[in-house]
Structures are given as C-alpha cells and as structure tokens.
Amino acid sequence: MDPASPAPHLSPGTAESPTPAPADPLRPGVVLAALLTLIGLVLLPQLGFGLVYDDGWTLVTNGFLRVPTELGALFSPEAVTRNIPDAFRPGLVLFDVLSYQLLGLDPRWHHAVSIALHLGVCAALAAWLRRLGAPLILWAGTMTLFGLLAIHAEAIAVVSFREDLLAALLGLLACTVASAAVRSRRAWPLAPLAALLSLGACAMKQSAAALPLLWLLAEALAPWQTRRPWPRLFGLAGALLLGAAALTAFTFWLYGGLSPYGLDNPRLFVTRTGLAPVLAMSTQIHLGYLQQIVLPFGLSPEYVDSGARWDEPATLLASAALLSLLLYGLARARARPLACLAIVGAFILALPTSNLAPMPNMRADRFMYLPSLPVCLGLATLTLAAGRRLATSLARPTLLLAPLAALAILQGAVLAGTAFNYRSNGQLWAVARALAPGSARAQASTGELLIASQNTTTDKTRRATVLARAEAHCIHAERLDPHYELPQLCFARLAAARQDWREARRRFAAALADSPDRNARILAGLAQTSLDLPNHSEDERRQLALAALERGLHEYPYSPELHDVAGQIFHRLGDPRQALEHYRRALTLAPERGEPLLAELALLLDLGLPVAAKHLLAAHPQTWLAADPIDRTALIARQRDALQLFAPTMILSADLVGVFPDEP
C-alpha cells in the first residue's frame, strides 16, 4: 500500500472517500469472516471450561428453568415472591429457559453459545460502524480490538454473564436498525423494530439503557457522513429509549422501586458506608478500568469492595484525570468528533455501573463489556494514526497496521490466558484468593469447596487435614467480614462435616440472619441439622425442622435442594406421601441431581415396592448414572433384599443389575 494512500481510511474521512484501488482489494465480507474466525479461535479453549461462579445459582440449581409451564410467573410480582433468580432481567431468564431446554446442562454447549454471542456482538458492532460510514480499516480494527479485548474474559468465559453479551448484541442491533431508519426515506417503519430490540437489550441487562444515548451521540457527531436532521435523530432516540423506559417501569412494578436490590440491602457496600466514600472509590475504579482496557494487566475475577475519601491523593488524581478526559472529549466535539465519540461515549456507557445506583459488586471486569466499545474505537483510531506516521516516516507501507496488530495480539494473548482463570470453581477461587487476599467471599468459597471435596472420603487422616485447612479459610473469611453470610455458611458446612449438629445449626442460623437473599441452601441446611440436634426432644427437633422447611419452601419453591431435603425430612418423620411428593418435585426441578432419585428409590424399597423402584430407575437413566456409584451399589444390594422379601418371583426380571449395560 502506498504510504500516502491510507489517509482517507482514517478518521475523519468517509467511506466514500476516493482511494487508489489496490490490484487485489479486500472485500468487507472476507475481512469480517476472517477476523471473526480469528476471534473465535482465540476463544475456542473455553469449550473445555466448566460451569462456575453464578452459574450454580442461575443455571445448575435454578429449578425455574426446568418448569417452562410456569413461565407466566416471570411477568408478575410472583417472580419476586418466589425468588426466581434474576427476575428483574426477564429476557435473560427467558433465554436461560430456552437454552436449558435445548442444551441441558452440558457446559460445552453453553460455552459455545457464549462464544457465538460474542462473535455476534462483534459482527453487530461492525455492521453499525459501517452503517455510520466508517471506513473498512477502522471498523475492522475496532471490531478486532473489541473481539480480543482481555477485559472481556470474565463476561465471555462465565456462562451466566452472557447477560452482558445478550444486552450488547440486541442493543447494537437496535442501534444499527435505528441508523438504517434515520438514513432511509421513510424512517418510521423501522422505528418499532429498533424500539423492540432496545427493549430486548434492557430486558437482558439494564445497563443497555445507556446505548440509545451513545447512538444519539454518534449520529449527532456524524464523524464520517453529514449529520441527519435533528427531529429524526430525536425521534429515533426516543424510540430506542422506550425500551429502557418499559424495563424501568417493569422493575418498579415488580419491586416497588427503581433498584431490584432494595436500599437497605447489606450486600450493598453503600448501605455500610454511605454514597460519598463509594463514589470516591468509584473514580479510582474507573481510572483502573481505563488502564486495564488499554494495557491489560491487573485483571481479576474478584475485587474487594471498599470506600475512599474525597481528599485522598488517589481520588483527587483519578477524578482530575477522568474530568480532564471528559472535558477534552467535549471540547473537541467539532474538531475531533471521533475522539469525542470515544471518550464521551465511554463515559455514557459506564454510567449504569458507575456505583451511582447501588450494586452488590462495586467493581467487576464484566462491567466494562459495553463501555469498552467506544474505547476500542478510540484505540483503533489512535493506533492507525500511529501506524500511518510510522509508515510515512520509515517509508514502509506495511507498517500501517503494525501498532494496531501489536495491541490486538497483546490483548488476544492476555484474553486467552486470563480466561483460564474461569475454567473451574477451584481455579477461579484460587486465583481470586491470590489476587484479592482480602476477599471474604474468596476465602469462604475456598473453605466450602474443600469441605465439599471430602464428602465421600474414607481416609480419616486426609479428611481431618483437609477440614483443618478449610477451617483456616472459614476463620480468615469471618475476620475479613464478620457480617457476611458466606463465612457463617463455611463454618456451618464444616460443623456438619464433623457431625457437630448444634454448631452447624447455630452457624446456619447466623448465616440466615446476615443474608438478605439467596437463602434456599441456608434454610435447607437449617432444616436438615435441626432433626439431629442433641439435647432436644423429638417434638422440638421436628418443629424446628418443619419451621425452617416451611419458610424455605414458601420463599424458594423452585429450589431442588430444598425439595430434596423436605423429602428426606418427611421420609425420616414417617410421612411417605409427602416425602414422595417432594422427591418427585426435586427430580423435576433438577433432573441432573442423583440424590433425589436415590432417595425416592430408597423410599420405595422402604415401602416394600421393589418393582416400582426398578421402573423408576429405568425412567431416569441419566440421573441414575450421575449419582454416586457407592450409593448406587448399596441401593442395588438393598433392592435385591427387598425383592427376596416382597417379590421373590420377580428376582430375575426386576433386578437393578443389568438395567443399564454399564452398571456393575
């Protein structure tokens, strides 16, 4: 390429600018496909990752996804009273229901969906920039940087964070349709589609509500084409904002307020310290985000919430830097519209997660998924400008793309490496502890993981050692945050593993007192340990267990764990009808869990129904094979005994051995 020729490709040129045609020109479709392939290849290892972090809450133990017949509850205040996870994101829950019904719980498929969504976002970004008139080299560079940006590792690698990808995809499609509408002779036929897509984006994640403002800014600045008439721009921006308004009204209807978290929620750091320290820290956090986007180091799956003072040097410097950047962007709106779009656009998109509205996490890498979009445009422009200078001064035209390619390679390498932090919960929390040692969540989760790993261990020495390690994490977590439910839950599980039921119940009760939501597993633990409390009469233990159970089932009717525990408790209390009902509900709400199936089989054997047990097993082959092999073997032995006792003529035809070819 001629050193002089790249100039028209760069801002603020136009797509229609005359350029000397190369002998073998690149076609936009080929460039798009090739770059998407590169991004897809970088993300490909994620297909081997597991379900981690919030995937447990939103996918693995979310019974609501398994009962699509009750979907209507999602669009009523019942969604809140029944504690449906992410009820304030109805679009996301719908997508989760659909993806679960189609793909089950296979992590490979869910990761494939996340990768496909990210590629879709990249393609939608390219389509919108092309519609705005950006030249090929700029939209392709922006898309490549966005696709390979390292800070996106969390949003792409954790399945449940596809809310960001879905919101960005639908939001960008809405922007593309709105830009097409504003350029067409009759804008209004396309306006409803744009509004609908914008509504879909906000139903995935509310932070997409800022996208219409970015659209208006981009169209008003019009860096590559002439600006369209203001009435049209405002009309279409209004159509896009309708989606945000509808979702805000829906949230208000569900929760009686604008925040789904509630203002006195102890999970919100702002309720502990007030807004001023949170906002002061937020300025430092946002300067940190900017550094992480430009130079990808310091990325982490976990950050510790903390406040700051406004007179701290770090706060003052961060505020001054951000304010200067914003003022520069605003002041250069006419002379450098692209700089203005990149800077002011990033500020606009960062607003929803900037802690002005209280959020349970003050900082997370995934929050930068949308705001990084205009930043990538700015970075692509800057690196291309640097490349043009380099190519001109060294008289080497091929150097035009060198800075952009170097940045993309750096980002891609860090993206692929950082994504491995999310391959399993064990890896995730080990990295989180290393990078955020002050995190009570990381310490407590590590403790719980260690305890869970010892559930089936028969080596007493090893078990005692691992439980002692877990105890150290529980103690550390409690010291870091004495008013947080996870350390109490860690202690409760530890006490249960040591069969100290009194301590376990005390810790479960403490966890419940500290926890504002997501209490299904705490109430299940409370009910379960109550039945074994020493120094309590049979009647007292029964009442305590049933009280915890009743509250749990009322507040969390879609929790498979609670129904399983209810089945076990009614089973132990000698109420087979209720036990059977809850086991069956638990199996419906989580067919992947082996425990309720094994428990129901045991109940049928207790009732002297070994043939019914065989039929039940034959109806749930996958669940049976997913259950613990030791428990399965014990049940097979019990069923043989039951056959001998209750149905000796059926021994050959009803034996569990041989029902499945790979059963021992």
Next chain:
Amino acid sequence: MNRKFFTLLLLAAMMIAAGSMACINTVTTIEITDETDSAT
C-alpha cells in the same frame, strides 16, 4: 493484498497462542479431586 492480510492474521493467531501460554495464571488450584477410593 488478500495474501498479506491472511498472512498477518495467521501470524497474529500464532503469536496470540504463544503469548497466552505466558499469561495463564499458574496459581495452584484448590485440590478437590478425591482419589482415596480409586488411586492405585
């Protein structure tokens, strides 16, 4: 032009693959595999 573009992409993919090896966090993961009953 096309050949140069695809060569650049190929080089980029290889450099990203090599770079990612250096970026993988080598923190010791939490041992949650219990081999008590199956280790030989």
